[in-house]
Amino acid sequence: MAAICVFCASSRTLDQRFLDLATETGAELARRGHTLVSGGGRVGMMGAVAAGVRAAGGRTLGIIPQSLVDLEVADLASDELLITESMADRKTIMIDKSDAFLALPGGLGTLDELFEVWTTATLTLHSKPMTLVDADGFYRPLLDWLGDLAGQTFLKPAGLELLSVVATVPAALDLLESRLS
Template sequence: MGGRTLMYVAVYCGSLATVPQTYVDIAAEVGRQIAARGWNLVWGGGQTSMMGAVAREARAGGASTYGVIPKGLATREIADEDSTELHVVDTMRERKRMMDEKADAFLTLPGGIGTAEEFFEVWTAGVLGMHGKPVVLLDVDDHYKGLVAWLTELRDKGFVSHAALDSLVVTEDVSAALDACLR
């Protein structure tokens, strides 16, 4: 994709220690499957919770990890010094820009408001034609069921186009989510 021989998948996910272990395990599985496909990870550069699990497992399987973390979060999310490349930046906007530029696809795992904000930004940019990269939502355990229902309601009311909603891939399966990163 993008003329590159290597695939870089940006993963957005939860970083709080209070996240249930089942979600941390899902993030670890995503990391394992990224590595098994010979791909590389782009992520927020932290070691905590789901964020740390996806990176550790990707690296353990031989994937390169490209982390971008703002200075203000380097202590809170514990900057991952084991990353293949770790960029410490000044702002969240810089973080997102660098991740957007490096990634060939965007995969959103369960997360909170920060994850949702990152998801909405890349999905909106794709809908507006600012990039042509796949945007995938991994909806395990119906984590995003309410969000998807709301987006469907917005489409039905005319606030979201059919094309916009159709451009978003929503799946409950890790392998299917990663397959969708190639579309």
């Protein structure tokens, strides 16, 4: 099956519902036979997704910069852990090693990764499918703002349409799988 990169929060102070969403995402990835590509961290949602994959018998590939390994946040239980020199290198390798991208709720790091993948797609540097899980309207303000950008011609509608938005993880994976086949 596919290598699916999941972007999500790595905060240690999240509500349990976000950690549960991440764990369920990991389990669903594994049930469907996909490999998880992640930022290689063991904390927050990032750690929960990886743990969910492994608990369901799936495979994980973590990609993490040395500076985060030094902070002792690396997911050393990863089936494969690639250590990079920088965050920029991490994103490049994540894009190269992934067949598709799924974004869960997150903060600046999640948005940075999502926008990197999305921007490179708008520049036709890759044609890999991307979907955003807007669980409980988490991303609604951002999506409204992006719609306003498109309305003011700062963002082409075709670029906006490259990112699919769904409400649930199963819907996200169904959509990604349909675009991978």
